[in-house]
Amino acid sequence: MMNLLLAEGSRLWARRMTRYFPLILAALMLAGIVIAYFVITNNDDSVDFVNDIGGGVDARSMLGPITVLLPIMAFVIGASYVGADIKTGMLEQLLTWEPRRLRLLSARAIACLVSATIIAGLLALFFVALAYGLSSAAGTVDGATGEFWGNVAKLVLRTGVAAGLFCAFGLGITVMVNSSMGSIVAFVIYWFVVENLITAFLSKVAVYLPIQNANAFASGEDVERLEGSIFGGGDVDFIVSHSYITAGLILAGWTLAAVLGAAFIFNRRDIA
Amino acid sequence: MAAIIETQGLRKVYSRRRGDDVVAVEGLDLTLGRAGTVHGFLGPNGSGKTTTIRCLLGLIRPSSGVAQVFGENSTESFHKVSGRVGAIVENPKMFPHFSARKNLSLLAKMAGIPKSEIDRVLEIVQLADRDKDSFESYSLGMKQRLAIAGALLKNPDLLILDEPANGLDPAGIAEMRILIRDIASQGKAILVSSHQLAEIEQVCDEVTIIDRGRLIKTGTLDYIRGFAGADNVIVQIADRDKAREVILNAGFEARPRPEPNELLVDVDVDQSSEITRHLAEAGMYLSGLRAEQATLEQAFLNLTGNAPPPPGPPAAGTAAPSVDQGALADGVVPTAPPPPAPPSPGAPS
Incomplete structure (x- = not known):
């Protein structure tokens, strides 16, 4: 199994998608920070690293600008990883080497989980470094205490893990639908349309959906449920449903469900 | 000793969405494969050759019947013998952007095969000097050879090649023929599926013919030629x-x-x-x-x-x-019924 894990990990890291997508995101982050620097200095403004970017000592809003990007990147990496096999027919070749499909799928899911966690964690760190540089050059980094940095470290770690889970989630969904493009399109539609609709109409259900829990887990915030109807008039309130730890477990549950579903289908599918 | 390849009542039906099922293999009984021999697996297009091979490799589940390789049921326990079987199904398949060496190295890593084996198989297929080129930059003949190198990495006892001469030019076909004979001379059993009969005739020792998913005849090349009319x-x-x-x-x-x-x-x-x-x-x-x-x-x-x-x-x-x-006139064949089968010891029909 270790050989298989190493082989799958090597292959994932050798893919252009795995290397270039994060590099493009890093370049976009750099460009965004440079633009922000010029906007701030041209307006004779300044930025406070801890309070403006971090949102306080708990640093919950530190990675706000990239919260959407990292899970999508991770999902795309996971989906394209198995999608390439489907497209090239390489799956046949691989199955003549490792016919135990559950082992193959497990190795891939683990490779996705670990690799995307590392990649997203590094990108999150890079963003923190850029934001720190921006604040140093065009504002202040005062107040960045040990507690603050500890919170930043936890934030980076959780963001990485959330991305890792999304990568394995993407892999699972793609194996089920047998198309990387199909799964990516469905995922983006789900993210921006379906889950928002469910949140608006079925708030009690929405607190168990993956995106909301991913956001809560990564940022370290509680998941809140909408009480009352936003369409029916009357009072509307937000009530805490569960903690960010539970949110992380729910996200892991979704990932596990996707991988198990993929295993069930993949184990029975004719590879032809 | 169990036969290298054996199928019993192998049947595969593909269900289509619009309802009409397609029977690809219909009750196929095969017993074939010997060390050091090249066995041709012949049939017209759509006769069920590739489906049979996929069943043997555990890639598809038979609708009924059994496919066995080295005595192991391919559907349930092909993993027990997968290290002894190298295969190419239909087209050579590798990751297009990776170099030949990278592709082979990823396969070798899966099975814990030492890197020195990569050099060995690249030498066999004469791609050692092009090992850093990407797979997509290769000609079809080179792709076929690299795929064979991948199959040889495991040093298999059985090599299954599905249409290895497809799309090759005459020089490539000749190279492939020499390569297959070389590999067989090392004591490997080789199953070559093809509809290029002239090629099969030049390279194979034994032949099995299937049509519409059923076994038509199997035996030595001379035995099969006896049915020429x-x-x-x-x-x-x-x-x-x-x-x-x-x-x-x-x-x-x-x-x-x-x-x-x-x-x-x-x-x-x-x-x-x-x-x-x-x-x-x-x-x-x-x-x-x-x-x-x-x-x-x-x-x-x-x-x-x-x-x-x-x-x-x-x-x-x-x-x-x-x-x-x-x-x-060139392709004419006798219309008289085939003569009685010439004696061929050990050649089942």
Whole structure:
């Protein structure tokens, strides 16, 4: 199994998608920070690293600008990883080497989980470094205490893990639908349309959906449920449903469900 | 000792969305494969060759029946013997952007095979000097060779090659033929699926023919060639049309061949003196007479029932067959039923 894990990990890291997508995101982050620097200095403004970017000592809003990007990147990496096999027919070749499909799928899911966690964690760190540089050059980094940095470290770690889970989630969904493009399109539609609709109409259900829990887990915030109807008039309130730890477990549950579903289908599918 | 490859009542039905099921393999019983031999697996397009191979490799589940390799059920426990089986199904498949070495190294890593093996197989397929080029930059022949290198990495006892000559130019086909014989000479059992009969005839020791998912015949190459039909002789004579008339009047079938001044006569070689006698009595003397070689193609066409009808007699006064007639005459096969199978010890049918 270790050989298989190493082989799958090597292959994932050798893919252009795995290397270039994060590099493009890093370049976009750099460009965004440079633009922000010029906007701030041209307006004779300044930025406070801890309070403006971090949102306080708990640093919950530190990675706000990239919260959407990292899970999508991770999902795309996971989906394209198995999608390439489907497209090239390489799956046949691989199955003549490792016919135990559950082992193959497990190795891939683990490779996705670990690799995307590392990649997203590094990108999150890079963003923190850029934001720190921006604040140093065009504002202040005062107040960045040990507690603050500890919170930043936890934030980076959780963001990485959330991305890792999304990568394995993407892999699972793609194996089920047998198309990387199909799964990516469905995922983006789900993210921006379906889950928002469910949140608006079925708030009690929405607190168990993956995106909301991913956001809560990564940022370290509680998941809140909408009480009352936003369409029916009357009072509307937000009530805490569960903690960010539970949110992380729910996200892991979704990932596990996707991988198990993929295993069930993949184990029975004719590879032809 | 269990056969290398065995199927019992293998059946595979593909269900289509619109409801009409397609039976790809229908109750196939096979027992084949010996170390050091090349076994040809023949059948027309859509006859079920690739489906059978996929069943043997555990890639698809049979609808019923069993496929076994080295005594292991391919559906349930192919992993127990996968290290002894190298395979290429249909097209060579590798990651297009990775180099040859990278592709092989990823496969080797899966099975914990040392990197030195990569050099060995690259040497065998003569790609050592192009190992850093990407797979997508390779010609089809090179891709086929790299795929074979991938299959050889495991140092398998059984090599399954599905249509290895597909899309190759004549030079590539010749290279592939030499490579397959070389590998077999190292004691490997090789199963080559193809519909390129001339290639199979040159490279295989044994042949299995299937059609519409059913076994038609299996045995040694000579045994299968025995189904080519009645023996023919080729008569070379100056006035072909007149000679044909004489031979027809003597009660033999005769057809013009594409070569000028040649006739194909349906007669056993032992009885060819009858032909010369009738011609001599008509004052005609032949310039040559030889037995026509029975080919695998003829046997295949006879056995699969795809033999083209014999051409009709040429119009009176026709000096030579047209190109179309010639093409037909060239591919003509006897219409008589196949002769009894020649004795072939150990060749099941």
